[in-house]
Structures are given as C-alpha cells and as structure tokens.
Amino acid sequence: MLKIYKSLESGPLEELNLKTLERGAWINIVAPTPYELKVVSNLTEVEPDFLRSALDNEERSHIDVEDNSIMVLTNLPVMHGPEMYDTLPLAIILTTDYIITVCLADTPVLSEFNQQTSNAFRTYKKTRFLLQLLYKSATYYLRYLRQIDKLSDEIEIKLRDSLQNREILRLLELQKALTYFNASLRSNAAVLDKLMRIRSNHNVQNIIKVYEEDEDLLEDVIIENKQAREMGDMYSTILSRMADTFSSIMSNNLNLVMRFLTAVTIILAIPTAISGFFGMNVSIPFADSPLGFFYVSLIAIVMAVGCAILLWRKNMF
The missing domain is CATH 1.20.58 (Methane Monooxygenase Hydroxylase; Chain G, domain 1)
Known part of the structure; x- marks a missing residue:
C-alpha cells in the first residue's frame, strides 16, 4: 500500500498520488510490492536498498547516509494480540524534497499521523517530522511496557492461587516481549546518539536542518527512550525473578x-x-x-x- 500526503499551510493533509507528487510530501509505504518500491525509487532517486531495508524482520536500527538521502531505520513496538508484543523495523528516509517511510505493516505509530492530528505536524518540516515519529515510537514503548507490568501483576495474583500451565505460558510470552523490546530500545538509543552527531555534519545539512525547537524535541526523544530502556530492564528483571520464584514454588x-x-x-x-x-x-x-x-x-x-x-x-x- 502506498499513500502520499502533503501538509497544507492551513493544517489539513492533502492526499496526492505518484503523478501529482510535490516537494515536501510524505510517501508512506506499507507492505510494499516490488513495483511500488521501484516506482518510488525512480521518482525520488532513493537507493533501492534504503527502501528494502525495512522489509527484513530481523533488521537492527541504524543510520545510513548517501549523497542525497539519509535513512534512519528504527524498531517500532507492535501488538499482534491482547498479550502478544513484538517489534517491526521502520525505515524513515529523508531527501532534499521528500520524507519516505517504509514498514511491513500499518502500525499504531504511523496511524497517529492522520487528518485528525494533521495540525500537530508538517510533512515539509522533514527533520521535525522524523523526530516526531521517533518520539511517538518511544511513547508507545512506554505504553506497552506499562501494559506488560499490569499483566504481570495479574498473572502473579493468579499464580499465587493456582500454578496452571496457562499462566506460566503467559508469563513466558511477556518475558519474550520484554526481550524484543530491550534489544530494540538499545539499538534505537544508538541511532539517537548517531543522530546527535550527524546533525552538525555540513554534508547533510541540506537534508537535515535542525532548529532550536528540533533540538528540544530530540532531547525529549532521548529522554523518553532512556526511560523506556530503564523500565524495560526493570520489568525484565522482575519477571525473571518472578519466574524463578514460581519455579521454586512448583518444585x-x-x-x-x-x-x-x-x-x-x-x-x-x-x-x-x-x-x-x-x-x-x-x-x-x-x-x-x-x-x-x-x-x-x-x-x-x-x-x-x-x-x-x-x-x-x-x-x-
């Protein structure tokens, strides 16, 4: 699926297509076909490898810089079910004219940027839009981590009364989710550190223009990501000790x-x-x-x- 949007000066989003593509547009590609990737690559002159980088589930967060584009690959938190959490790679590509996002699925992070919230972002302010995407991703990590904490408390209460296999398997599922989250948050932190360094690189200043408000937003993203990492580590330790405790109780x-x-x-x-x-x-x-x-x-x-x-x-x- 390929959608193209551009923010109007008055606030709302204008939906475009490949024939009416304009400078300052946001090209959102979800579960793309090879044809869509090829067309977007030709129109925007973006490296095809940049567009394909988010199609690998195991791809870790990193930043790649080319002459006319920068690709920021980050991992987003997703829910596949009521108690099934995972992460998906999202490629955010900035060029002198466009911002492009590529993901294997439509995630809540991307869905937050729509007509109803169009006053909160501008597609032609590419650097700020990039940071807003990263900030929204960090807030969803925090939201899901709080949900995992509540679920672990619920499982603990049930395990006190009855050590059933179902509750043990639920606990295992949450431990697996925290493992994915902690690995993604660590790699996302490395991306933010590199983003801090390259923002002052003269070779990319025509693509990434960081203003004072963007500096504040970048600091907020780093703080939110750090908080999510600390919460993830803490909840992971708690779940690990809880599993050991109930294993001893079962024995x-x-x-x-x-x-x-x-x-x-x-x-x-x-x-x-x-x-x-x-x-x-x-x-x-x-x-x-x-x-x-x-x-x-x-x-x-x-x-x-x-x-x-x-x-x-x-x-x-």
Missing part, C-alpha cells in the same frame, strides 16, 4: 506431593504386609478362631493408625 509443591504419597504408601504397606503374613500356609495365630479375621484387621488398623500418627508428628503430611 516445592511437587516435593510436598511426593512426601505425602510416600507417607500414604508406607501406611498402606502395613495392612498389606500383615495380611500377607496371615495368608501363609503355616500354623498362625487365630487360625481356628471364628473372630480371626476381626483380630487380624484390628491389628492392621491399629498399626496403620500408629504409623500415621508417627508420620504426622514428623511433618510427613
């Missing part, structure tokens, strides 16, 4: 069950042994007594009860 519960079953086996073995002794084909007590079965049963019960009391005092139950 302890298993030991308790095994101890109980061992005690029951010992108690049941006493009547079995006594009945075996009195079932031998030799002379035994009570063989000629009509109450012999009653006496043997009484002996077995008394000995089993005595053994049960002894085991109970030894905390075997």
Whole structure:
C-alpha cells in the first residue's frame, strides 16, 4: 500500500498520488510490492536498498547516509494480540524534497499521523517530522511496557492461587516481549546518539536542518527512550525473578506431593504386609478362631493408625 500526503499551510493533509507528487510530501509505504518500491525509487532517486531495508524482520536500527538521502531505520513496538508484543523495523528516509517511510505493516505509530492530528505536524518540516515519529515510537514503548507490568501483576495474583500451565505460558510470552523490546530500545538509543552527531555534519545539512525547537524535541526523544530502556530492564528483571520464584514454588509443591504419597504408601504397606503374613500356609495365630479375621484387621488398623500418627508428628503430611 502506498499513500502520499502533503501538509497544507492551513493544517489539513492533502492526499496526492505518484503523478501529482510535490516537494515536501510524505510517501508512506506499507507492505510494499516490488513495483511500488521501484516506482518510488525512480521518482525520488532513493537507493533501492534504503527502501528494502525495512522489509527484513530481523533488521537492527541504524543510520545510513548517501549523497542525497539519509535513512534512519528504527524498531517500532507492535501488538499482534491482547498479550502478544513484538517489534517491526521502520525505515524513515529523508531527501532534499521528500520524507519516505517504509514498514511491513500499518502500525499504531504511523496511524497517529492522520487528518485528525494533521495540525500537530508538517510533512515539509522533514527533520521535525522524523523526530516526531521517533518520539511517538518511544511513547508507545512506554505504553506497552506499562501494559506488560499490569499483566504481570495479574498473572502473579493468579499464580499465587493456582500454578496452571496457562499462566506460566503467559508469563513466558511477556518475558519474550520484554526481550524484543530491550534489544530494540538499545539499538534505537544508538541511532539517537548517531543522530546527535550527524546533525552538525555540513554534508547533510541540506537534508537535515535542525532548529532550536528540533533540538528540544530530540532531547525529549532521548529522554523518553532512556526511560523506556530503564523500565524495560526493570520489568525484565522482575519477571525473571518472578519466574524463578514460581519455579521454586512448583518444585516445592511437587516435593510436598511426593512426601505425602510416600507417607500414604508406607501406611498402606502395613495392612498389606500383615495380611500377607496371615495368608501363609503355616500354623498362625487365630487360625481356628471364628473372630480371626476381626483380630487380624484390628491389628492392621491399629498399626496403620500408629504409623500415621508417627508420620504426622514428623511433618510427613
């Protein structure tokens, strides 16, 4: 899907197409076809590798600079389900005339920039628009991290009452999400550091023009990303310790069950042994007594009860 927008001076977005493409437009490419990439590359004179860089799920965040364009590849947080979090690469390409975004899917970060929010950004202010995209990405990391924290609290309460496989698997899913988030936030931090350095590079000042407001916004992006990293590390540590704790609880519960079953086996073995002794084909007590079965049963019960009391005092139950 390929959409082209340009901010009007009055605020709203004007939707364009490839034939009416104008300077200062935002070209948003989602799940592109090879034809769309080729057409955009020819019209904007952007390296095809720049446009294809976001099509690899495993691509890490980085910045590439060419003579007439800069590509900032960052990782965005996404939700694939109520408790399934992941990251997707987003390529943001700045040229002297356009800003281009390429992503494998339509993410909430990109969806935030629409007609309803058009007064908050301008497509022809490319550097500020770039920083606004990065800032929005950092805020979504924070939002999803808070959701993960609430879900982990909910899982912890349920695990206190019942150690079910479903809750353990939910905990594992959240740990996996935090691993993805922490890796992406670290690589995004490296991108922001490099962006801080290259903004003063004279060779790219015709593409990236940083004004005083942009400096403040860049600092806000760095602060938000740092906060998200710290939260991600903290929640990851908490979930890891929680998993270790409940693993120990499960092992302890298993030991308790095994101890109980061992005690029951010992108690049941006493009547079995006594009945075996009195079932031998030799002379035994009570063989000629009509109450012999009653006496043997009484002996077995008394000995089993005595053994049960002894085991109970030894905390075997």
